[in-house]
Amino acid sequence: MTSFQLPTGAPGARILAFGHYQPSNVVTNDDLAKTVETNDEWIQSRVGIKQRRIAGPEESVVDMAVQAGGKALAASGLSPEDIDLVIVATCTQEAQIPNASASVADRLGIVAPGAYDVNAACAGFCYALSSAADAVRAGSARNVLVVGSEKLSQWVDWTDRSTCIIFADGAGAAVVSGSDDAAIGPVVWGSAGNQADRIFIKDRTGFLYQEGQAVFRWATTALHPIAKEACERAGVAPSDLAAFIPHQANLRIVEAIARKLKAENAIVADDIVNAGNTSAASIPLALSRMIERGDVPSGAPALLIGFGAGMTYAAQVVRIP
Amino acid sequence: MALSEQEILKGLGEIIEEIAGVEPSEVTPDKSFVDDLDIDSLSMVEIAVAAQDKFGVEIPDDELKNLKTVKDVIVYVQSKDVSA
Helix, strand or coil: CCCCCCCCCCCEEEEEEEEEECCCCEEEHHHHHCCCCCCHHHHHHHHCCCEEECCCCCCCHHHHHHHHHHHHHHHHCCCHHHCCEEEEECCCCCCCCCCHHHHHHHHCCCCCCEEEEECCHHHHHHHHHHHHHHHHHHCCCCEEEEEEEEEHHHCCCCCCCCCCCCECEEEEEEEEEEECCCCECCCEEEECHHHHHHEEECCCCCCEEECHHHHHHHHHHHHHHHHHHHHHHHCCCHHHCCEEEECCCCHHHHHHHHHHHCCCCCEECCCHHHHCECHHHHHHHHHHHHHHCCCCCCCCEEEEEEEECCCEEEEEEEECC | CCCCHHHHHHHHHHHHHHHHCCCHHHCCCCCECCCCCCCCHHHHHHHHHHHHHHHCCCCCHHHHCCCCEHHHHHHHHHHHCCCC
16 A cells, blocks of 8 residues: 655744733732632732733633734734634633634634634643644644633632632734744643542533642642653753743742742743733733743743643743744 | 651751741741741642652641641651651
């Protein structure tokens, strides 16, 4: 039997540009203290959040993804017609059908791309980024729009002070293209389905529930070895990292992983302070804002690690566009 | 050789200093983590994990909630210490 023809992919993949979007409505800790029994000092000491953004009732996961995706596309210098694959990482859509990615593509003028959603919860963006890099290297796509967009606010019980203080809304996006050099490192990913009952939404009318202490223990013990392995597999020492962008789950988880990673020269993303935990959106949102502020130079290596419900996790080193 | 009370106390002092910034001299057996040392439940999880690395004794969450004082942790570690 003769082998089928296969396309020739790019030798490597890189990120051309990022973009982000946050709803305009700012909700402070003092605002929350009016409706649930909590206070600013308690929230800041436990999760490190000062304020978060919450989408309006008419603002959807797709709306936010279109905003972030449009900015990433504009910054990349590519046209909508150059994009042939759109991947949206989300776990908080209003409904299961249709997917977000095809609608996002349509509204951005991207005609008939491959379009699928990824649900790996808060690890979703790193999964989607890895899939995008694989697609351009395999020749399945030339240019990919990768978006993380979440509206956690519509799945949170606003009378539950253990969750409503943490979760928020927003979107971040990246454009991935083929390149001669590998500027998106190999992914280290995995899951721990035996702990699936740690974070869940029971049914369609349910709210997001999480066992905070157990999740904290898992996140502060299981993930720094994954982060280190992602560095090793990319051939980058943790001390060479210019930035470390873990999922913005809780500032104390961020700090604990960073401390154990020993990336002493890296800026550690602390976007959660003003953005809250936006699940699959948190990494591209934090990194896009970091780049916008000029905190990290173009070409510098940055480590991403997403982790969340499932439990799922994924990490890779990327070069700052 | 089983770990002595002094060895565990010294190790705990180092752990608590790193995680919560408490002076090791403050960490004495009669101190309550929450009331005297101002350590919250998430820091207790980090202390439990670090104690496991240092003493080789696992402290699961459902046991951890019963350990209120420094002495409680010392007694727990000694009771589970496999080197004893």
